[in-house]
Amino acid sequence: MSASELTTTAPPGRPRLMPTVVSDTLAIAWRGLVTYRRVPQLLVFSTIQPVVFVLLFTYVFGGAIHVPGVHYVDYLMPGIFVQTVVFGAIATAIGLATDVQSGLLERFRSLPMARSAVLTGRTIADLFRNVFVVILMASVGFAVGFTVHTNAGKFILALLLVLLFGYSMSWVFATVGLAIGNPEAAQAASFPVMAPLVFASSAFVPVATMPGWLQPFAEHQPVSVTASAARALTLGTPAASYVLQSLAWVGVILLVFVPIAVRRYRRAV
Amino acid sequence: MSDVAIRVEGLTKRFDAVTALDGIDLDVPARTVFGLLGPNGAGKTTAIRVLSTILKPDAGRAEVLGRDVVREAKEVRQQIGLAGQYATVDPNLTGRENLRLIGRLVHLPRREITRRSDTLLERFELTAAADRPVRTYSGGMRRRVDLAAALVNRPPVLFLDEPTTGLDPYSRNEVWAMIGELVADGTTVVLTTQYLEEADRLASLVAVVDEGRVIANDTPAQLKARLGSTVIEIGFADGSTAKRAHDVLTRADTPSPELEDSTVRLTTHEGARLLVNALRALDGQGIVPATLTVREPSLDDVFLALTGHHAEEVAA
Numbered sequence: 001m002s003a004s005e006l007t008t009t010a011p012p013g014r015p016r017l018m019p020t021v022v023s024d025t026l027a028i029a030w031r032g033l034v035t036y037r038r039v040p041q042l043l044v045f046s047t048i049q050p051v052v053f054v055l056l057f058t059y060v061f062g063g064a065i066h067v068p069g070v071h072y073v074d075y076l077m078p079g080i081f082v083q084t085v086v087f088g089a090i091a092t093a094i095g096l097a098t099d100v101q102s103g104l105l106e107r108f109r110s111l112p113m114a115r116s117a118v119l120t121g122r123t124i125a126d127l128f129r130n131v132f133v134v135i136l137m138a139s140v141g142f143a144v145g146f147t148v149h150t151n152a153g154k155f156i157l158a159l160l161l162v163l164l165f166g167y168s169m170s171w172v173f174a175t176v177g178l179a180i181g182n183p184e185a186a187q188a189a190s191f192p193v194m195a196p197l198v199f200a201s202s203a204f205v206p207v208a209t210m211p212g213w214l215q216p217f218a219e220h221q222p223v224s225v226t227a228s229a230a231r232a233l234t235l236g237t238p239a240a241s242y243v244l245q246s247l248a249w250v251g252v253i254l255l256v257f258v259p260i261a262v263r264r265y266r267r268a269v
Numbered sequence: 270m271s272d273v274a275i276r277v278e279g280l281t282k283r284f285d286a287v288t289a290l291d292g293i294d295l296d297v298p299a300r301t302v303f304g305l306l307g308p309n310g311a312g313k314t315t316a317i318r319v320l321s322t323i324l325k326p327d328a329g330r331a332e333v334l335g336r337d338v339v340r341e342a343k344e345v346r347q348q349i350g351l352a353g354q355y356a357t358v359d360p361n362l363t364g365r366e367n368l369r370l371i372g373r374l375v376h377l378p379r380r381e382i383t384r385r386s387d388t389l390l391e392r393f394e395l396t397a398a399a400d401r402p403v404r405t406y407s408g409g410m411r412r413r414v415d416l417a418a419a420l421v422n423r424p425p426v427l428f429l430d431e432p433t434t435g436l437d438p439y440s441r442n443e444v445w446a447m448i449g450e451l452v453a454d455g456t457t458v459v460l461t462t463q464y465l466e467e468a469d470r471l472a473s474l475v476a477v478v479d480e481g482r483v484i485a486n487d488t489p490a491q492l493k494a495r496l497g498s499t500v501i502e503i504g505f506a507d508g509s510t511a512k513r514a515h516d517v518l519t520r521a522d523t524p525s526p527e528l529e530d531s532t533v534r535l536t537t538h539e540g541a542r543l544l545v546n547a548l549r550a551l552d553g554q555g556i557v558p559a560t561l562t563v564r565e566p567s568l569d570d571v572f573l574a575l576t577g578h579h580a581e582e583v584a585a
Contacts, residue, residue, distance in 0.1 A: 023376070027370060027373035027374055031362065031366075035362070038402055039361055103353055104358070106351075107351060107353075107357040107418070108374070110322060111374045111375055112346035112347045112374075112422075
């Protein structure tokens with residue numbers, strides 16, 4: 001093979017079928033999904049934990065938790081869906097921190113690709129992963145007696161809302177990952193952000209059982225309203241207000257964290 | 270196109286209190302290898318990062334193929350390849366997938382991506398390992414994937430940040446041969462190195478960098494001419510013997526000996542003759558050396574000659 005096979009002169013520009021920001025995002029998302037397939041541990045550990053939560057809350061703690069008028073597993077599962085995607089968003093932080101540390105982001109920044117694609121591609125890959133995990137959790141839920149009291153359409157709507165919320169949380173943790181730039185530290189830093197959101201919420205127990213000073217936070221914070229929305233959609237109680245509150249949170253989170261994460265990305269070395 | 274591929278004027282970059290680049294000027298002729306030679310922390314990597322549009326400079330300007338690295342960063346990115354000291358490919362993707370990913374991100378047509386990855390995998394002797402995740406590769410194989418990834422878009426300008434650091438001699442020779450081929454084919458290569466030998470072997474021009482400044486900019490031959498091609502180090506049992514030897518050699522027919530602790534160092538173009546003269550002079554005074562080293566000059570010798578201080582590592 002001659003040396004001329006290796007170089008030179010940049011390829012001629014060609015008319016493109018897709019804007020580069022879309023094709024670059026898809027390329028980065030593809031990379032993220034291949035990683036999940038290649039390193040199944042990433043998926044397995046992020047699914048074992050919610051499965052354990054389902055079993056724990058259904059068979060161990062569940063007996064002690066009384067939610068008036070509702071079978072506890074029907075109360076629990078929508079909360080589990082939300083909790084799963086919030087925990088899953090930590091993978092976004094770890095993934096980006098790993099890329100900062102390895103120097104891969106430097107290579108990306110030296111390429112003529114869309115600047116935003118590294119973040120949109122990563123968050124979209126994590127969205128696809130969440131689709132898989134949420135479907136799995138739903139199956140586990142049905143196996144332990146979870147019942148949808150409305151219809152398939154509303155159930156799917158509930159799952160879509162949860163996935164959308166998970167997507168917005170990916171941007172929160174993308175910011176954490178870029179800011180910290182070390183996968184272990186990013187994981188450690190994510191927990192204190194996430195724990196109050198997931199546990200001081202209506203995901204596992206009704207907010208009314210919490211101390212008075214905690215209730216205003218627990219009532220209105222994003223995990224609670226999203227869990228309540230998903231719950232209302234599967235139990236058949238009035239859902240519109242919760243759905244709107246959840247969508248408002250998604251909007252606010254994206255409006256705040258997308259620009260922060262993008263700015264962080266531009267500066268991360 | 271002009272014959273200057275890269276033009277750098279007064280380039281300055283600070284990180285908080287640390288001045289990584291302190292007003293660097295360079296002209297890199299097209300289709301040559303240009304070496305940035307210096308110790309860790311000298312500013313070599315920062316220079317590469319600015320030239321490859323990863324970092325914005327605080328002052329000064331740099332052009333790659335006539336395009337400004339700040340204002341026309343996107344155009345610059347289409348013309349460059351970057352390979353680092355640390356293999357910056359995704360360890361979870363296979364070698365082939367890594368090259369295909371880069372191909373997609375530099376917007377090659379689909380069929381060209383396949384053709385290009387196959388060509389590079391074959392050229393870098395990675396075909397057999399092409400469908401294994403890169404995390405299973407040896408260090409030398411990783412470096413080859415990294416270099417291949419930098420070549421996917423056939424860049425006319427290639428930046429190599431310490432391309433052979435940590436490689437075994439066989440892999441190092443491979444990388445050297447590859448760089449030779451690329452330049453023969455018209456690529457401009459800027460590489461950083463800590464090894465004078467590497468700069469000497471590959472580069473037609475070398476800028477010696479120290480504490481963010483260019484302290485010499487010359488051909489390797491001229492640099493070595495300033496320095497002498499052979500270094501003779503004669504060690505003695507103690508400092509006072511060395512001092513006596515230094516006095517003897519200063520009076521004898523030898524070019525300016527340097528004294529350091531219990532060692533006397535001579536730098537010369539006429540190693541053999543000087544060695545005989547020096548030993549004869551010492552023997553005449555009954556001074557017995559403890560150790561004797563005859564070697565090629567190192568980066569440290571260049572630094573000592575140019576700056577009067579050793580190539581100390583500065584915290585990067």
